[in-house]
Amino acid sequence: MKTLCKTAVVPAVVIVVALVFSGIAVAGWEPKKPVDFIIMAGKGGGADKMARLMQSVIEKHKLASKPFIPINKPGGSGAEALVHLKQKTGDDHTIMVTLNSFYTTPLRQPGLGVDVMTFAPIGRMAEDTFLLWVHKDTGIMNVDDFVKAAKSAGNKWIMAGTGKGQEDQLLTNFLNKAYGLDMKYVPFKGGGRVAKELAGKHANSTVNNPSEQLGFYEAGNTVPLAAFTQDRLPLFANAPTFRELGKDFVYFMQRSVVGAPGMSKEAEEYYRNVFKKVFQTEEWQGYMKKKSLQGEFLTGSDLKAYWKREKDIHETMLKDIGEI
Amino acid sequence: MEILDHLIQGFAIAFQPLNLGLVIFGCALGLFIGAMPGLGSVNGVAILLPMTFLVPPTGAIIFLAAIYYGAMYGGAISSIMLGIPGASTAVATTFDGRPMALQGLADKALITAATASFVGGTISVILFTLFAPPLAAVALAFGAAEEFALMMLAFATFIGLGGDDIPKTLFSIFIGLVFSAVGLDIISGQPRLIFADIPGFLHGINFLVLAIGIYGIGEMLWTIESSKGDVQISQATVTVRRIIDDLRTFKHTIKATVMGSFLGYFVGILPAAGATPGSLMAYGVAKTISKHPESFGKGNPEGVAAPEAANNAASTGSMLPMLTLGIPGSPTTAILLGGMVIWGLEPGPMLFIEHQEFVWGLIASLYVANVFSLLINVAFIPAFIWVLRLPFTILAPIIFVLCIVGGYAPTQDMHDVWLILIFGVVGYLMRKLEYPLAPAVLAIVLGPLAETSMRQALLISNGSFMVFFERPISGPIMVTAMVLFLLPVFAWMKGKLRSRPAPPGEEQ
Structure with a gap:
């Protein structure tokens, strides 16, 4: 009887512990088909290389049960990609790698009807430098x-x-x-x-x-x-910063992953876990170092706050040059 | 000789049992991926990218390159057999390959395609081996103005052909250009020609949609009409003897093949172009230099050989800017590039210095891939012919399903499927009215490239069109294009000057 108790309890404990540690990902949502991994830029550019690296890391470490299929939608400074994502509202299988045209393109083209604050904040993977x-x-x-x-x-x-x-x-x-x-x-x-x-x-x-x-x-x-x-x-190291040269100007590009607007909370959480793991891999950390990328992993409300701030900055900059 | 040493070293890598096995497997897989409409090399390489984690980096890239290669061979198969381009790169192969198949010469068309692919592939790998660094410099020298000049040349090869009805050709080109303008403007980001605000038009009209519609659905309607519902069985047969005979007649197409190889290769190395424009241009040029231009589009083997040689040559060519500049020359190489990045093989000018072993292993494996693609392709020809001998009542639904799947797969948007059906009906009607359809396909492929490069060049030159004529590379190309454009006018004047004993309306 005692042994029976043990044999029943031990696995039960293991299962509970495993569930607690792995969070919702195990018990919860999983993609049911290949995930559309939209890239908001053309092939061969920084965003493209990074997205393909993320995809490869996911495949290599088997971080997702279904493949992520990169699709380039570079048209119209990212307008094509943004509109596509908007059309996919409520879709749990469409995510996108973004850059700063995420802020600027909707600001410049209100006609697109894209509100980036509605997009699902999955994770900021890095900030790229110029x-x-x-x-x-x-x-x-x-x-x-x-x-x-x-x-x-x-x-x-x-x-x-x-x-x-x-x-x-x-x-x-x-x-x-x-x-x-x-x-x-x-x-x-x-x-x-x-x-x-x-x-x-x-x-x-x-x-x-x-x-x-x-x-x-x-x-x-x-x-x-x-x-x-x-x-x-x-x-x-030989290139000074513009700050050193007396022009107080600092500018970064976000490298973030976002989900379609109205994505279910479970799916959002799933992708968040995937990309957090990607961020922590040796490959990603090595890539960041090699390519002079900066920044911590940012997600959820922190990422939304970051977007809000950056969006306002870009609005000012665009007004400054008369684009809007 | 240093290059030879490198190459021998490369062969040592390519002939390692694992790598050799990967090449053969990759070629066979690529052949079938290429032969399935809608499942081109892009999708194939993307889907199989993760599989390559099982092997070392060099083997992985060799495997992916072999798939790419095999798919170039395979693309011709469904173009010839079913009249549906298996991949965008094989659109031009449909023009003459399909008529040949209808005349019961499918085996000949397939053999021509395979041998031309082999020659194109081999010539381009040799060029790659010998002149990679200087050719990278050529790719760098191509700016917006040069690119536009090249696109003009491509249009000119199609319009200046003579023999066709010029106004109808023009109409076809312009309708293609209008379609190519649909979507978001690249320079300003504004939506253009979005019919009735249907969101599907925002991503433009993919030319594969047009090609599948016109050639797949349109062809099927045409066959239904011409057979009047009779159950037709294709006359296609194949025997070892016929294959050998076909191989013998290869010399008739040698000129078109060699021309296609060089042209395809040079177009392939230019970052923006890739294999599709290369193969279309090769078709146009082959028709121009052929002794029998009037038989093009009606089943001339040269019309199969030229584009097939060109698309294989271009696929090797497009690896050049990828490896040396880090800029993919085609969508598939873009995915290969992504694969290389993950293994720490950073493409760019330093790759040839820092990762010699990898580079030469890859180059050597391309030679090997060529040989095996040819062998596998020829070995499977009887099986393909068997498919063609199925009664049309069975074949037609299969073609229809493949058309729909092929149109849906790349964008996963039903919008494109509806477009295919519309284009199919319109294509059938245009064909009945004897409008040439190939120029429309050419225009929708080259239109966006030409437009973007023209506007970039004009921005740089402050709106002066002289930029296309002043520069050392774009100038001569542009002048050649102009001459080709005017060729029909010259021919017409010549005909006028000569007092006409010949009856009017004769083909020139």
């Missing part, structure tokens, strides 16, 4: 040289970026304003393409993320002049 880049052959080594060259070129100075009214254009406008320049902004599809435009000398400068320019930088094609960060980036 630097100002030029081609090595220009001989430009610092921001002073850059300002001189860009000033004399006037509106013939081409700044390539990733879309209208997006991060890159905000930074371009900041530079134009701060240094009295008249650079022309030309949008391309995806940061990878933008990086290539600079390496091929079709553009005079870019404000790429480190992950996009790293290959060309390591090959000695391109030079980072300054970083839009709080402190110098360990990877590009």
